[in-house]
Amino acid sequence: MSHDKRKQQVLVSGLALLIVASVVTSASLLAIKPASAQTPINSCTTITSSGEYILTQNITNSSATTCIDIQASDVVFDGNGHTIDGIDNNSSFGVFARGVSSDVTVTNLTSTDWRDGIIYLSSDNGTVENTITKSNFQGIYGAGDMNNNSINNNKVVNNTADGIILFGGPSSPTTNNTLSNNYVSGNRLSGIYFDRVTPDNTIVNNTVVNNGLTGIELSNRDNKVVNSTVNNNEGEGISSSENSTLINNIANDNDETGIGVSRNSVSINNTANNNTNNGIGAGENSVIINSTANRNNVNGIAFRQTVNNVTLKDNIVNNNLESGIRIGIIFSNFQGTSKNNTITNNIAHSNEENGIILANTTNNLLSNNNLSKNTNTGLYIENATDSNISSNSVTANGEAGILLNNSSTDNHVYNNLLNNTQNVAFGSKFDSQSNTWNVSNQSGPNIIGGPNLGGNYYATPTGDGFSQTCTDANNDGFCDQPNDFGIDNNNTDFLPLTQVNGQQQPDIDVSPTSLDFGKVTIGDSKTKNVTVTNTGTGTLEVSATDIVGTDASAFTIVGGEAPFSLEPGESQNITVEFAPTSKCTKHATLQIESNDPDEPTTTVELCGKGVELCDDSSGLPGTGGDE
Incomplete structure (x- = not known):
């Protein structure tokens, strides 16, 4: 993260808070009275009464300090799909719900070219949903004892500083807010930034990509980030603070x-x-x-x-x-x-x-x-x-x-x-x-299935390892000679393990070790097999077969899944299906768990590319459209 970028942003934020605390909006001071139906608004306005309000037209190139200034509680402001557009004045605000308000909802609005597209200052129990904030200094800004608000289903893109920023102070913490299902991209600093005293907030199901610094940056404790995709940011993907909980997130292709x-x-x-x-x-x-x-x-x-x-x-x-x-x-x-x-x-x-x-x-x-x-x-x-x-x-x-x-x-x-x-x-x-290099002789079983614990088992792929070639006259599962690794340096295994005579061991063989499904049209699927063979002398118990990794959801085991047993010489196919739902190359890993003593976990790399259906000169589907 660039500390110079962050310092500049903090200085501007502090100056703007002083301005908004002392300046009265230059927009209309008309106090609109509530009505049983939505009250129409067609220009920048100050709202001083509870009620529901609806924007009836776009407002463009406004020189107002604050376009929609909400100074009352229990307000619903519906942008009705319209835009409020400023002139990039660094002391101006698209929608401002100030500290005297609570239970304020802002919805269905595009806010562009303001210092803050939408700002909630010391406002509780509000909702910002289904909005677009773009080309502002900051997209959505919540500060100063702002609690129990929901910021949901918004698109926050291409702002000069942070996309969404929550700010709290020692005497005015910002807590218990929920950010969900937002798309946050192309902002010059962080996508989502929690600054100073901002504990106990939840970020869930957000997509935060292609931002200029950190995707999600948490500067305070006790926050949760769940089920979010945070990719291709120029700093860290997710930067947490003390006592954070991070569950089921994807953070790929970030620059740190x-x-x-x-x-x-x-x-x-x-x-x-x-x-x-x-x-x-x-x-x-x-x-x-x-x-x-x-x-x-x-x-x-x-x-x-x-x-x-x-x-x-x-x-x-x-x-x-x-x-x-x-x-x-x-x-x-x-x-x-x-x-x-x-x-x-x-x-x-x-x-x-x-x-x-x-x-x-x-x-x-x-x-x-x-x-x-x-x-x-x-x-x-x-x-x-x-x-x-x-x-x-x-x-x-x-x-x-x-x-x-x-x-x-x-x-x-x-x-x-x-x-x-x-x-x-x-x-x-x-x-x-x-x-x-060993414990005293004690009851096992040990790692190769022998009866006693002692030292380690030393094998080589060519079968001439210390444990594979040593003598065990009394068949107790220990080599008769210690293993000093061929050097006198105070390191000796005095009870190296070996197989007990008559001890039967399974040996897993998996072929192939990778599956490439090639190009598959989105909506279609392709299957391939992995063959598991027991080349050992004991029963092979395959206890688990799982697909893990970034794109695990694109691959499914459709046949031969665990558990199953194979006697010596037996084989079984595991059938994997690739069914892409989006373009680009997908990667995952098939993980096979068994009782093979030297390969308890065997992996097979999976990859495939989802492509769109289109026609080319061959007339065959799925041969183009990949990027």
């Missing part, structure tokens, strides 16, 4: 981070893909659950700074240009340590660097994560201490499954399934600090 989850905030089932910075940024004591952050230019989910007590659970972070999840900051002279974070049940596949990175951090729990096919490592640990790393599946990563560097010590690494060409590596700056 997709979603900033601030201190003590909760993010559930959000999507943040293809953003220029991180997909999701986490703040102190934040909780991020069941969210998707794929194909971002930096990390999928990352801590904005050194923060503590973050919970990341059941998230998908794939195909990011750096790491799937980054905890802490890598600087050799960095002062400060992130601590007490919980990272569980996340999927981090095919990231350009690491699945998860722990840096300058301590006392974390990493468990039941699936880290696979990352270019560098599944888990990179640098200057990280006293963390519990257990029950993770770390497979098919390029350089190493787990890599430790610098002063990484006193971490407890056990019951992980490692299946990489190199499972454990130590960086060039690793200073031989001691870590623990």
